[in-house]
Amino acid sequence: xxxxxxxxxxxxxxxxxxxxxxxxxxxxxxxxxxxxxxxxxxxxxxxxxxxxxxxxxxxxxxxxxxxxxxxxxxxxxxxxxxxxxxxxxxxxxxxxxxxxxxxxxxxxxxxxxxxxxxxxxxxxxxxxxxxxxxxxxxxxxxxxxxxxxxxxxxxxxxxxxxxxxxxxxxxxxxxxxxxxxxxxxxxxx
Amino acid sequence: xxxxxxxxxxxxxxxxxxxxxxxxxxxxxxxxxxxxxxxxxxxxxxxxxxxxxxxxxxxxxxxxxxxxxxxxxxxxxxxxxxxxxxxxxxxxxxxxxxxxxxxxxxxxxxxxxxxxxxxxxxxxxxxxxxxxxxxxxxxxxxxxxxxxxxxxxxxxxxxxxxxxxxxxxxxxxxxxxxxxxxxxxxxxxxxxxxxxxxxxxxxxxxxxxxxxxxxxxxxxxxxxxxxxxxxxxxxxxxxxxxxxxxxxxxxxxxxxxxxxxxxxxxxxxxxxxxxxxxxxxxxxxxxxxxxxxxxxxxxxxxxxxxxxxxxxxxxxxxxxxxx
Ligand code: SF4
Ligand code: SF4
Numbered sequence: 001x002x003x004x005x006x007x008x009x010x011x012x013x014x015x016x017x018x019x020x021x022x023x024x025x026x027x028x029x030x031x032x033x034x035x036x037x038x039x040x041x042x043x044x045x046x047x048x049x050x051x052x053x054x055x056x057x058x059x060x061x062x063x064x065x066x067x068x069x070x071x072x073x074x075x076x077x078x079x080x081x082x083x084x085x086x087x088x089x090x091x092x093x094x095x096x097x098x099x100x101x102x103x104x105x106x107x108x109x110x111x112x113x114x115x116x117x118x119x120x121x122x123x124x125x126x127x128x129x130x131x132x133x134x135x136x137x138x139x140x141x142x143x144x145x146x147x148x149x150x151x152x153x154x155x156x157x158x159x160x161x162x163x164x165x166x167x168x169x170x171x172x173x174x175x176x177x178x179x180x181x182x183x184x185x186x187x188x189x
Numbered sequence: 190x191x192x193x194x195x196x197x198x199x200x201x202x203x204x205x206x207x208x209x210x211x212x213x214x215x216x217x218x219x220x221x222x223x224x225x226x227x228x229x230x231x232x233x234x235x236x237x238x239x240x241x242x243x244x245x246x247x248x249x250x251x252x253x254x255x256x257x258x259x260x261x262x263x264x265x266x267x268x269x270x271x272x273x274x275x276x277x278x279x280x281x282x283x284x285x286x287x288x289x290x291x292x293x294x295x296x297x298x299x300x301x302x303x304x305x306x307x308x309x310x311x312x313x314x315x316x317x318x319x320x321x322x323x324x325x326x327x328x329x330x331x332x333x334x335x336x337x338x339x340x341x342x343x344x345x346x347x348x349x350x351x352x353x354x355x356x357x358x359x360x361x362x363x364x365x366x367x368x369x370x371x372x373x374x375x376x377x378x379x380x381x382x383x384x385x386x387x388x389x390x391x392x393x394x395x396x397x398x399x400x401x402x403x404x405x406x407x408x409x410x411x412x413x414x415x416x417x418x419x420x421x422x423x424x425x426x427x428x429x430x431x432x433x434x435x436x437x438x439x440x441x442x443x444x445x446x447x448x449x450x451x452x453x454x455x456x457x458x459x460x461x462x463x464x465x466x467x468x469x470x471x472x473x474x475x476x477x478x479x480x481x482x483x484x485x486x487x488x489x490x491x492x493x494x495x496x497x498x499x500x501x502x503x504x505x506x507x508x509x510x511x512x
Contacts, residue, residue, distance in 0.1 A: 010493070017478065024229045024477040034232040 042151050052148040053127045053161075054136065056169045064173035066166065068144040070120040074136035080129045083136060086122035090114055120166065127153075127161040200285070200296055207284040211432045216246040218431045222472050229476045256420030261324055264417065268322030273418065273425035276315030279308045280432035287439045288363040290449045290457030302360040305440060306347060309395065312433060313339040316397075316404055316414045319426070323417035331413025334483065335397070335404035341490045342394035342401075348498035349388040352505040353377055353444045362440070366448030371455065378445040383501045385445045387494050389467075392437035394490065396430060399475035403483055438467040 035042060056066040070087040091114050093101070101111050137145045155161065220235070220243065227234025235242030260266050286301030298304065313336055320332020354360055356377070357368045369376050378385040394401040405413035415426050442448055442463040451459030481489070 020477045021473065024473065027231055028225070028228045028473075030231055032228070032231045032233055036233065036236065 044149075047149040047151065050147070050149050050151065051132045051134075052150040053130065053132075053153065053163065054125055054145055054165065055148040055172075056123060056165045057144050057146055058169055058173055064170050065119065066123070066144050066169055067142045068120050068123065068140075069118040069142055071141055073139045073141060074145060077135040077139040079133065079135065080131060082126045082130045084122065084124040084126075085120050088117045088119050088121045090116040123165040125163045125165050127163060128158055196296070203285060203296065204281060207281050210284070211281060211428065211435070214435055215428045215431045216250065218434070218468065219246040219249060221469070222475075225469065225472045226476050229473075250424075253420055253424040258422060259417075259419045261417045264324040265322040268318045269417075270422070272315045272319035272322055273422050273429075275318065276312055276429040277425040277432070279311040280429045280436065282308050283432070283436045284439075286362055287436070288366050288443055288448055289439075289460050291455065297361070297363060299359075299361050301362045302350060302354065302365075302440075302444075305436065306343075306350065309433065309436070310339075310343070312429065315426075315429070319418070320404075320414040323414075325417050327410045327412070327416045328414050331404045331406075331410050331416070334406075334410075335414060337483075338394060338397070338401065338403060338486060341487055342391045342494075345387050345490065345494035345498040346391035346395060348495075348502050349384040349391065350440075350444065352381055352384045352498075352502045355502070355505050355509050356380065358509075362443045362448075366443050366450065369447040369450055371447060371450040371452050373447075375450075376445060376447040381445070381501070381505070383497060384505075385441070387498045387501065388441060388445065390489075391494060392441065393471065393474065394486070396433045396437055398430075398434065398471055400478040400481050401486055402475075402480060403486060406480060408480075434468060434471060435464060438464045438471070441467055 033046075035046075056068060059065055059067050068085075070085055072085055072087075075083045075085050093114070101113070104111050132147070134147075137147070153161075223245070224234040224242075233242075235245035238244045238248050260269055283305050285296050286298050286304055316335035316339075317332045320328040320330070320335070322328075353365065357365050359365055359368075365377075373379065397404050403413075404410075405415060407413075410416070415423050418426065439460070442460060446463050446467075447459075449455055449457055449460040451462075
């Protein structure tokens with residue numbers, strides 16, 4: 001019985017060969033999906049799902065500054081230590097202001113010390129280390145990170161891949177380039 | 190001058206023509222292989238040199254010829270360089286009895302089929318020498334595989350061919366072609382479909398074509414028997430592989446697909462067209478199937494092709510005897 005079963009398995013395996021041929025045959029007939037690069041440029045639809053180096057997402061109202069709240073989740077999620085985020089410090093108070101606060105406290109008023117703003121003052125990203133794994137994108141609480149669609153990235157200097165994402169965002173906002181991808185399009189796969 | 194027999198002159202002309210044919214076909218097949226691979230992977234394939242990359246094979250050839258011929262340290266220089274020559278020269282000889290057309294046959298011989306089968310065995314020797322002579326472990330492993338594989342696949346191939354020889358009662362390829370008609374239902378492949386399939390699969394194994402390209406499996410053996418070859422040393426193996434592909438396809442066309450017979454007008458173009466269809470199928474197979482494991486390779490042969498071929502032969506013999 002097992003022998004017959006074995007033989008049948010082999011024979012039905014033949015069918016899978018034909019299926020394979022059909023697939024490659026169909027691909028052969030299909031349109032090609034690559035470009036003749038220097039002569040053609042990559043269109044937007046072809047970049048769907050492309051994972052370029054990371055970039056920051058700007059606030060809807062203020063596209064020049066990031067949504068980022070400097071929570072450092074991305075930094076601790078990154079397995080390759082690509083990200084360096086420096087949190088903004090609390091503003092340093094002058095002597096008079098300090099005095100004024102003390103006076104107010106003495107009068108029994110409620111005084112709130114100025115807190116550090118929830119934003120980064122430095123956001124450095126080292127693309128040479130990044131494996132585009134997406135842990136940072138997934139872990140960001142406010143969806144402040146996404147993949148860019150920069151396919152033409154090339155350089156002869158590795159330092160060019162240490163990117164200041166804040167500066168990048170600022171220039172992007174200034175150039176008023178429409179965002180390369182819709183806001184919530186970090187791809188899930 | 191008058192003493193020189195006509196037959197000899199004809200043979201010489203045929204050999205020169207065959208050499209040209211093999212060289213040209215090598216270029217065409219390199220181009221085709223890369224283009225088909227490209228299209229199956231939905232990229233253009235070679236595109237930059239010449240219109241649609243047509244000159245790419247020429248550029249490749251120039252590059253190959255220009256490379257230094259290098260003999261590895263402690264290798265057996267004589268065997269090392271003998272191997273590509275042994276691999277390539279008999280391939281030319283194999284074309285002699287193939288009937289490309291009613292008159293375009295290098296030499297009519299009664300044992301044409303036997304000659305092809307006998308001389309095609311030399312390729313195994315070449316691979317064996319190449320692997321052995323290179324002083325390289327990968328080379329030796331590739332050679333060992335080549336021998337095991339070729340010896341194994343030769344048998345079902347022979348049995349399949351023998352079935353046709355039984356049926357037509359001849360080993361002369363021209364005669365076998367003559368026995369078939371122009372339309373597909375008059376071909377031997379219709380009478381003997383099993384033999385045709387067995388022949389084709391064994392032919393893939395014999396020519397070391399993927400999925401049976403174990404002697405040069407680059408993922409396991411870097412490049413197997415030709416790991417150490419540079420420039421035209423490698424080039425000759427390459428040409429020989431393509432020449433052998435054309436031979437096995439030509440024999441398949443002559444034996445099974447009606448040779449130069451075709452609907453309406455007979456002629457060499459039918460022969461070439463059929464050969465090229467088979468070659469395209471071979472290339473298609475290469476870019477579809479993953480390489481088999483070595484035990485799978487031998488299992489396919491000894492457990493399936495051999496018994497089936499034997500069975501087919503027995504039935505053929507029985508039927509021929511009865512009718
Ligand atoms: S994609 Fe992965 S490797 Fe790159 S910065 Fe984010 S977490 Fe680090
Ligand atoms: S990018 Fe996101 S995860 Fe990283 S610090 Fe800013 S808010 Fe936190």
